[in-house]
Amino acid sequence: MILYIAEKPSLARAIAAAFPSPQKKEEGCIWLPNGDCVSWCIGHLLEQAEPHEYNPIYKSWNLDHLPIVPTDWQWQEKANTKKQLGILKKLIKKADVLVHAGDPDREGQLLVDEVLHYTKVSVQKLKNTQRLLISDLTPSAVKKALHNLRSNSEFADLSRSALGRARADWLFGLNLTRAYTIRGRQAGYQGVLSIGRVQTPILGLVVARDKEREDFIPKNFYQVWAHIQTEKNEHFQAKWLPSDACQPYMDEENRVLSLPLAQNVAQRISNQPATLIDANYKQKKQSPPLPYSLSTLQIDAAKAFGLSAQQVLDTCQILYERHQMITYPRSDCRYLPNQQHKDAPAILAALKQAGGDKADPSRKSKAWNDKQVTAHHAIIPTTQAHKAASLGKTESLVFGLIARQYLMQFYPDYEYLASHITLDIAGGRFEAKGSTPIKAGWKALLPDKKNHQDGEDETQNELPRLDKNSSLWCTKGEVKEKVTTAPAAFTDASLLGAMTGISRYVKDKKIRAILKETDGLGTEATRASIIELLFKRGFLTRQGKQINASQTGRALIACLPDQLVTPDMTAQWEASLNRISLGESSYQSFMTDLEDNLHQLISRSKDVPTSALQNLPAPSKKPFAKRKTASGKKTTTTSRRKTTTKKRSKPAS
Structure with missing residues (x-):
């Protein structure tokens, strides 16, 4: 008899669903038609023994007892899961082959391994134990994983x-x-x-x-901006770059603290010719951001919707376990295995309402990279994504972020023209930066307010095309007073x-x-x-x-x-x-x-x-x-x- 030991009941049900019917459900396990069995842990069934289990004197807290360092570490059974552990003990004894089906991470590896060692599984049975790695609970994905079992001994160092x-x-x-x-x-x-x-x-x-x-003590600082006019009556602004001679009047971040200095520069450049030093124009591309790891998803959900990290994690667990609409959520990876790209057409079809109909399933972004994939891959939607209409509000918001980030991988790059102009005005150096969108690409999926080239506030949308013969005039110099702000x-x-x-x-x-x-x-x-x-x-x-x-x-x-x-x-x-x-x-x-x-x-x-x-x-x-x-x-x-x-x-x- 083969015994599959899952980390939790939902994973056990997903494993059982990949096998034929009829199946027999008993307390704490599911029997398959061929006599094999699927059972489960409920998270950690064991925990580190309490100090007083080593010595009763540790029941009282006393500085003289510290540090408490066990010489022979002990596990103790968790009170609320003793029954399930008892069921597993009996099944493990009956089993000829064990399959470790903990979550694909360090904690998931230990969670089942500790049960195997606690129940004193024989050396030979431990040697033959296999490892099932599942990051997607849909039946097709589980079936794939069942055909790619590995030896559990490969993960001994991870468990240690x-x-x-x-x-x-x-x-x-x-x-x-x-x-x-x-x-x-x-x-x-x-x-x-x-x-x-x-x-x-x-x-x-x-x-x-x-x-x-x-x-924090706020302080004023000053910028000087030159208002530039071209011979074609085009207008743009260029910011003053103070020279080394101005260092005595600047702070450690090169901000000018002297108002008279700034006013003097603004006065000197007003109604003066501007000489072009350099005009650089480059058409650039920006690849889509990688799919989410849990932390990056939590950060974006907090920014967009004010959700706490715990709310996002709880929601992801529901989307993964109950709805089976996303892959394993506790992932620290933002890349995908190359083999997963074959599933793209089916997933995009399920995401049709979210923009999947406009995505190109043949496109392959930098997200697909086997060398960057660790124990589990990035969080992405599954083929069950078509159930999105049935989700609650918070579930819908979080799933929407995951779906959008995945869809971006099948959209073209964002293209824009990056412009950089350097001028000399009355002996001072000035610069202007511009960014002009050319093709929206994956940014078409973003809300309008985010559908622009990220950059500093000082970046202008569009700068004129200039060459060495361009005639430029500074119509006025302007001093902008700003105030340093405390860190948020x-x-x-x-x-x-x-x-x-x-x-x-x-x-x-x-x-x-x-x-x-x-x-x-x-x-x-x-x-x-x-x-x-x-x-x-x-x-x-x-x-x-x-x-x-x-x-x-x-x-x-x-x-x-x-x-x-x-x-x-x-x-x-x-x-x-x-x-x-x-x-x-x-x-x-x-x-x-x-x-x-x-x-x-x-x-x-x-x-x-x-x-x-x-x-x-x-x-x-x-x-x-x-x-x-x-x-x-x-x-x-x-x-x-x-x-x-x-x-x-x-x-x-």
């Missing part, structure tokens, strides 16, 4: 990497949360001060941005953008290089939940679309060493975990280095001043705020685990 990440998060999250919660209690704060390798640097980013905004407060979109592009916030060149190689802070699957956790803990607050740090969040960051507040440690972890997944480094060396560092951090926590934690507002008795689900209904997220200091606090990323 996920295990290292899980145990590292447990060690740091649990020990440091206990340490700082106890220190907070000593200062009079009775809430949980949770620490995580991802959540804490995110909070640190928001705290730093808030402080930067508070400390974080929003859902910009905070997600900061997490995915975290290298921009790192000074150390080596660490910055590592973060550029990785996917930033957190993973596609965890970013939304980590942001939500910071709100639930009371560390972040919302004011409209703005995200700010609370008084408690700022106080916590003030007490922590830089190593926990900056993304550097996470970058080093991710680099190590990536090497483990590629077989280039060992799990044991990663854990040894991590434990040594943990001992140092716990030692430091015992001596840190806690004055910032005094006189904080009492923690909310309802830390789990109501939020809207994908259907628009309000729901309250609760947890069966109480977060008092007498109990444990679940370590978080």
Whole structure:
């Protein structure tokens, strides 16, 4: 008997649907006509054992107990899924061949592997276990995947990497949360001060941005613009480029701070001839943007519709599992395998109402690139896209973005004329930039307000054609007064953008290089939940679309060493975990280095001043705020685990 073990019931149903009928449904599994069986996990069926499972003294939180480092790691069965785990245990014993059908990512690999090891599957059966990789739940796609099974042993390093990440998060999250919660209690704060390798640097980013905004002092700066007229009575404007001699009157961003200087330049160029230095005109093409990864989709949905990261993720799960209208949503990849291009005609036909009838299925954008595809490909529509009319409002909005981004791959490039003119006026250098649309191409799919060449505000729509014999005249010089503005407060979109592009916030060149190689802070699957956790803990607050740090969040960051507040440690972890997944480094060396560092951090926590934690507002008795689900209904997220200091606090990323 072959046993297929899916990550969740919806995936199991999709696998079963690819096989013939009649099928027999029993509790926790589906029997196929040939005697094979499809069963499932319900997310993680196992979790790291609690500290008191190793030693009962750890039930109380005490600085002298820290750090808690298990010598023999243990799993424990999750209370609410014990029944399903029991069913799997029996089926695994009966099975001759096992097929691992977890989601195609690091977490999905570990999720089923941990069950196989926990149930003490024989070495030979483990060796023969196969891996089923599914990113599209439509029957045709599942059938393709079933014909391309691989050996599960190929993914052993990926599983070890996920295990290292899980145990590292447990060690740091649990020990440091206990340490700082106890220190907070000593200062009079009775809430949980949770620490995580991802959540804490995110909070640190928001705290730093808030402080930067508070400390910001606006200042005036000045631009000089020349109004130019050609002999054909064409008009355009050119901006002054200050010379090195003006440096004493400029800031670090080369903005002129002296009004008299600007006024003097404007006066000198008025009613003066302008000499053409260079006129450059190039017809350019712009390829369509790549299809979405989860983060890029969350960012665009936040900008366009004000949806939170969690709302977008929840909606995508519904579109994937219930409607089967999109491929696997927790993807960090924006490319597609070349083989997938064969499905384009059928998908475009299903997207007819969204513009698929005008798309050219033979066109192949740069999105199709096997070398860039990782464990899973970009998020795209499936052949079930024709069901779009039945979707709810939020589902329709999110699906519309995914569909449009896919359709763009089958539209021509956007074409425009890029113009750049350089002038000399009264000894000063001036420039004008222009961008003239020629063919809309894929931009025809964008709303009108976005259907233009992206660029600076100073880019003009169209500039005249000039040559070396052109006669030009500056009719007047104009001084434009501007004011520097504080950096914008974080929003859902910009905070997600900061997490995915975290290298921009790192000074150390080596660490910055590592973060550029990785996917930033957190993973596609965890970013939304980590942001939500910071709100639930009371560390972040919302004011409209703005995200700010609370008084408690700022106080916590003030007490922590830089190593926990900056993304550097996470970058080093991710680099190590990536090497483990590629077989280039060992799990044991990663854990040894991590434990040594943990001992140092716990030692430091015992001596840190806690004055910032005094006189904080009492923690909310309802830390789990109501939020809207994908259907628009309000729901309250609760947890069966109480977060008092007498109990444990679940370590978080």
